[in-house]
Every structure is written in C-alpha cells, then in structure tokens.
Amino acid sequence: MADATVGLAKPKLDLAALAPLALIASVIAILATAPLWAGRADLRMLMEALSFLALAQMWNLLAGYTGLISVGQQAYVGLGGYLFFALAMFMGIPVLWAIPLAAAAAAVLAIPVGWLAFRLKGAYFAIGTWVIAEVFRLLAAQFPALGGGSGISLPVALAKSVAETRSGSEMVMYYIALAIALASVAGVWLLLRSRWGLALTAIRDSEPAAASLGVDVRRVKFMVYIGTAAGTALTGAFIFLQKLRITPEAAFSVTEWSAFVIFIVVIGGLGTIEGPILGVILFFALRDLAADWGTWYLMGLGAIAISVMLVDRRGIWGALRARGVPEIFSTRRVLK
C-alpha cells in the first residue's frame, strides 16, 4: 500500500521540480538570443538591467544572508571601474582580461578595507562603509594620470580592441553582461546550496544559534564581504567598459550604486534569489514609465521603499511566497 502511494506521488513531484528549471531555461534562452530580436536601444537597456541584477544579487547576498547592511558598495563599483581603466591603459593588459583582474585586485583591497569596516557594528557599519567609499572617490580625484576630478575616457584603440565593428562590439558587450548576471545568480544559488550556504542560512536566522553550533560567524561574514566586493567590482569594471568614460562622481555614486541597488533588492524581496530579479524588472519598468518626471520619479522611488518597510518588509517576492507562490531557486533543505 505504501509503495503504491509513493509510486503515485512520484511523477507529480518530478513535474513540480522541473517546472522552475524549465522556466529558468526558457528565460536564459530568450536572453541569450536577445541580439537577434532586440533593437540597439533595447539591447543597451538589457545590458544595464543585467549589470544592476548582478549588483543587486551581490548586495542581497551581503545584507540578506549575513545581515551586513552596507551603504558603501559603490566603493567596489568605482574601484572595479578605475582598476580596469588603469590595468588596460597603463599595463597594456587586454581589455577582456583586465575585467576579471580588476575584480581580483579589488578583492585584495577589500581585505584591509573590510578589516577596518568590521570594527563597526550594525548601523555604524552602514555609515562606515559609506565613509570608506567617499575616501576612494576623493582619492580617485587626486590621480592626474586617471584624469583627476574630471575623469578620463578609454582610448579609442582599446575600445575597438573588443571587436572591429560597432555591432560586433555591442554583441560582445551584451554577452559579457549576460555572463556576469547569470554568474551572479548561479553563484549565489550554488553558494546557498553548499555547506557555506547552510552556515549562511543559519547566520541569517540567528547569529547566536549559528555560533553555538560551531559556525565561525565572523569568518563567514568576512569571506562573503570579500566575495561580494569581487563580484561588485567585476560588474563595475564592465559598466565602465561599456560607458567608455569614468569620473569619480559617476564611479562612486551613492545614489546610483547604493540607493538604486538597495531599493531594487528590498522592493523585490531581501534574502531571496528571486527578489532582486523581480526588483530589477520593476525598477526598469518604472524608470521607463517615469524617467521624464525627474526629481518626482526619485521621490516616488524613495516613497515606495518606505512603503515596503511599512506594509511588508519581506518585499514583493516575500509577500508572494507567503501567499503560496512556489519558489523558483530552491535552497530549502528538507529532512528526509
């Protein structure tokens, strides 16, 4: 009798498990063929959205799982951008190699920076990281070789080294953006399903409980801080390759790389992989509709973020989950 029940239930279970994978695969397929169906403007917007998705996943991993609320991740966007420019322009490193190298260099810098920032706790950590980002912004303006306060453009020869033609280069750029975004989602997902993920989930739910079970909370948090710094810098390097120009104000912008990214994560749903994806879609849809409203659009964005905290701080995805919508990126562990 028991055998029969299991036998009956099995196909249904497999279908439920396959549906999210089918959804993920079809979204990837649609995105991967975008250069075939999207116009130039749409492709540019997709590139930007994919960059924001990567930044949002990194911030989500940091804040949603380790509870480290940083208002200073623009430090790593800017560092990634500036290190990329320096590596490509002064050390003659091929453009496509300079992007991951810039991320690695930023991760090395994140070690002493993290050591300093970790001396502050909670809300103080948030503002401390912001001060550190400001230090990098002011320092960037002090390097005449990198254009000082007025910034610098990537030499045409370097920009052209990506591909001969304009459409060829846009294609390469698009696939870099797609690769970075997919890597950020897959990376966070795989991390959460690994042994580390178990520790992270335990820390998210209760730090004292995690510590009492033998999780080295400080070490896990520090490693995640370094990892997200690398991912953020990787994205930053790409963003400024695509923009072809970097200035201290743009590279270390708190509004662009912290406020927008935080709003995306929180509106979508903190501490879930789906949340930042949903948040990015909403953010870009809203921007498309309301970008002409200028300051009113930004005020509206601030008001939405406040409303999410007042109405349901789990964000839109969290609220949907609570109403029975099944998760797409399963990270749950079921006792067997």
Added chain:
Amino acid sequence: MDLLNLLIQGTLLGGLYALFAAGLALMFGVMRFINIAHGDFIVVAAYLLLVAVLTLGLHPLVGIVLVTVLMGAIGYLGQRVLLNRVLDDDILPPVLVTFGLSIILQNALMEGFSADSQRVPAGSFDTASIALGPDIAIGLLPLAMFLAAIGVLGVLHYVFFHTHLGRLLRATADDAEIVPLMGASNAHTFALATAIASAVVAIAGTMLAMKTNFDPTIGPSRLLFAFEAVIIGGLGNIWGVLAGGIILGVAQAIGAQIDAGFQILAGHIAFLVVLALRPRGLFAKS
C-alpha cells in the same frame, strides 16, 4: 603662527560638527537607531531659516528660534507616525526608511529651491572679527557659533543628568524593554528624544546656513561628518562629541592648508586612523 591659526579655525569649525554629531549620538544612544537622513534634516533647517529671513523678512535670531521649535515638533511627530513603526531588533527597516527619506528630502528641496547654492546673510556679523595678533583674527560669527555650540551641549548635559526627562532618556538608553514596566511609554520617550535631537539639528542647520553656502545635495556629507565626530569622540559621551568635532575640524583645516582637495579627505583619514587604533573612540565611557 600659521599652525596656531589652523588650530583656532579648526576648533571653531569643530563646534559646528559637534552640533551635527550631538543629534545623531542622542538618537543612537536612546533608540540604537541611525538616521541616514540626518544630514538632509540639517539642510532642511538651513532652508527653513532661508525662508524665515529672506522671504518672511524675520530677524535671524527670531528665525532660529522659530525653526528650532518647528523642527522639534516635526521630529516628535515623525518619530510617532513613521519611525516608531519600524524600530525593532532588525536594523534594515530604519536604515531603509531614512535612506528613502533622504532621497525624498534632497529631491523635494531641489524641486522647491533649485540646485543653486544659497546663503543666509547674518548682517554685520558676517565680516566682524577680533584681532588676536598681527596674523590671527577670529571671526565674530564663527566664535559666536562655537560658544553657542558649547551652550547647546551644556544644556543637553544638564537635561540628561539633572532632570526627570534625562533620567527617562538614560533609563531607556540602558534598557528600553524595562522602562515601560515603570509606567513610561517608549513611543513617547523615543519621540521626545527625536524632538530634542531635531531641535539640535535645527540649531546646527541654521548655523550652517549663515556660515557657508549650501545646496540640496550637501546633506549626506554632513551626515558623514556627524558620524565621524561621534566615533572619534567615543560613544555615550556628550563632551566626547565636542572633542570629536574639534579633532575633525582641525584635521580638515590642516588638510585644506595642504591642498583644497585634501580638506574633506583629511577629516575622513583622521576618522579611519582613530577607527584603526581606538575603535571605541578616544573618550568612550567604558
């Protein structure tokens, strides 16, 4: 002589930074809560004084009193209506709500007053100074502000340690869960703390308005100065905040002397050095 001059100018600037910091420290002390929009509230106070003096034609001193009362009332209501609803063990909601407020305030000021740089004239005070020697002169306005800052910190000290309200605030800072058992309401106490902090913010903002040019975007950097002064001085110490403000002011004055681009950077570096060597601040109460 030059160094002495730098020390004096930096110290006078430090008084203003101590006022920036006092409001922030007070709210953190009582509610374990950092207001990301702190700097933007300072700028709002500056604009309110601008309206009072230039639009309504009031005397600056009357304007300061009016703005202080108004901001105190706004602080009380804001805490009761909005911020109390997001205060608990989770630090994200208050950070996010005040981050949202910061964006809203900056853009609302931009909409109302444009991005133009403004300043409130302080009459003959603007240029008057006392000569202390052949090379050194102290501006009357910075001196008056420094003395006012010490006065405000003195009042805060008195309120905190010699009044019923102060006892309530200190008890809430020690253990906010126990205080309601003695018959006090946390919602009311928190709102009173925010009202006091907002009044201090108002005084700081009105001084800023008379001292330097301001525009809607300068709030965040004032938040960072306030934060740095708090951390340098050490938590839980009103006079430590003054010391932190002065150290920050002197560091910025020395930085500005080296290169105009180093002014703010030098202040940040002083903060990072203290953070590296004495993470609990120089004058923390153990």
